[in-house]
Amino acid sequence: AGLAASCSRSAASHKSCIRRGKRTPVAMSAADGKFHPPRWCRTPKDPSMRRQELMFVREESNSSTQPVVAAEISEKPVYTIGRNEKADARLRGDLASRMHAAVLQDDEGSKFLVDLKSTHGTYLGAKRLVPHVPVKWETGTTASFGSGETAEVLVLGPEPGAESASDSSPAPDAKRRKQGTDEDIEVIPGSSNAVFDLYGGLPEATQTECAPKPEAPRKSDPPIPVEADPRKIIFLDIDGVLRPLHSRQDAFQHARTIAINGARVPLLGKTEAKAGIDFWPGAMRALRQIVAKTGARIVLSSDWRKSEELKDGVRAQFDEYRMPPLYDQTPDLDAAAPGVLKALHSSFREKRCKEIRKWLKAHPTIERWIAIDDVDLSMPDKEAHLAPENYVGIFLDASYELVRCIPTSGLTMELARIAICLLNGVEVTEMMVSEAYGGTHVAAQF
Numbered sequence: 001a002g003l004a005a006s007c008s009r010s011a012a013s014h015k016s017c018i019r020r021g022k023r024t025p026v027a028m029s030a031a032d033g034k035f036h037p038p039r040w041c042r043t044p045k046d047p048s049m050r051r052q053e054l055m056f057v058r059e060e061s062n063s064s065t066q067p068v069v070a071a072e073i074s075e076k077p078v079y080t081i082g083r084n085e086k087a088d089a090r091l092r093g094d095l096a097s098r099m100h101a102a103v104l105q106d107d108e109g110s111k112f113l114v115d116l117k118s119t120h121g122t123y124l125g126a127k128r129l130v131p132h133v134p135v136k137w138e139t140g141t142t143a144s145f146g147s148g149e150t151a152e153v154l155v156l157g158p159e160p161g162a163e164s165a166s167d168s169s170p171a172p173d174a175k176r177r178k179q180g181t182d183e184d185i186e187v188i189p190g191s192s193n194a195v196f197d198l199y200g201g202l203p204e205a206t207q208t209e210c211a212p213k214p215e216a217p218r219k220s221d222p223p224i225p226v227e228a229d230p231r232k233i234i235f236l237d238i239d240g241v242l243r244p245l246h247s248r249q250d251a252f253q254h255a256r257t258i259a260i261n262g263a264r265v266p267l268l269g270k271t272e273a274k275a276g277i278d279f280w281p282g283a284m285r286a287l288r289q290i291v292a293k294t295g296a297r298i299v300l301s302s303d304w305r306k307s308e309e310l311k312d313g314v315r316a317q318f319d320e321y322r323m324p325p326l327y328d329q330t331p332d333l334d335a336a337a338p339g340v341l342k343a344l345h346s347s348f349r350e351k352r353c354k355e356i357r358k359w360l361k362a363h364p365t366i367e368r369w370i371a372i373d374d375v376d377l378s379m380p381d382k383e384a385h386l387a388p389e390n391y392v393g394i395f396l397d398a399s400y401e402l403v404r405c406i407p408t409s410g411l412t413m414e415l416a417r418i419a420i421c422l423l424n425g426v427e428v429t430e431m432m433v434s435e436a437y438g439g440t441h442v443a444a445q446f
Helices: 002-011 163-165 172-179 194-199 281-294 308-320 348-360 382-386 413-424 431-437 441-444
Strands: 052-059 064-074 079-080 101-105 109-116 120-123 142-145 152-156 231-236 258-260 262-265 295-301 370-371 402-406
Touching: 002 308, 052 101, 064 079, 079 295, 109 120, 231 281, 231 348, 295 308, 348 370, 370 413, 402 413, 413 431
Parallel strands: 231 295, 231 370, 370 402
Antiparallel strands: 052 064, 052 152, 079 101, 101 109, 120 142, 142 152, 258 262
């Protein structure tokens, strides 16, 4: 309703943005981050003739596609799509956001689809939409709200009378006249008709909709086979590896959060999306590459393992990228049993290394493993130099047991190549290290 009211207010001062006879969809995002419809968004001149239906596309057991009407696009400038009860087209899947997307109309009745910064994205055809950038929605084109098999799909139905018009084929002569072929044009030398002879063989000019190029979508990769009895393990940290070290606090100021090591982790909804919504897509693709190339399973070593809500967020991201689920988690040495004193550690690094070593001791069949962390688990603190004999075998060897990430960029494809080599027993070259770390001090550890 708020989007429609904004459209109506802007229609009074409307000036058409025209390029070659077509309106140009533009992003309208204010400083508050909310979407504001473009000035061309308005009720069509003849709503009854430009009426179209949004229909769900669902695969039934008999393999036939059964459309179900979700909403009728008619008189309003804006129609909302989402899980919200007030949405015009109501979505009910777990991948749908409360206000996922919207359909905009111009005065000619053309339909435009815009993503409203949804959690799992909006796909028109095979392309993911850039948030707040309207893209023309052609009749018969499907739109997916989220990706994967569980995503809900809508198709834009035809306008009234469109089907009957398509059934009546024009006469062959009319077709040729419309196409402007040479045999329908009488060329008279010396007359103005000679111009048709000059351009008659050229194809008709086509008009192109001017819209910003949308972001290339992530391809729907096949699921990675699950190793039931793995011999390779990845001890995975989260902060500084898969997500920003301190997250984007300004982006989730109104979202429910949970504290983890002093940082606030955003949580959205109960079934929609929990923690993990701010994971770097590039880092997730790099982690998927490691698992796909090595068959390794993932053991969570991050403090995220201490909260079920945070682990649910990790599981949701793994499921979205079609990765095997978490295999296990390292023990928490801070969680002392009743009547047992809490373990003392000289540093956070020592505690994490001890937890990794304890897990490995309980799983002697593991042949190769690495830890992916943004903390230098190979560098003992000052107490280690005072009593080095007590620290032998605790910290990790950076040359073959640790892949250290830069907290500002996380896990990259360059680091993924190093991890794949370590897990597969292949030598890591100097070029790989240089590409991954450049001239940073981390490169000196290899």
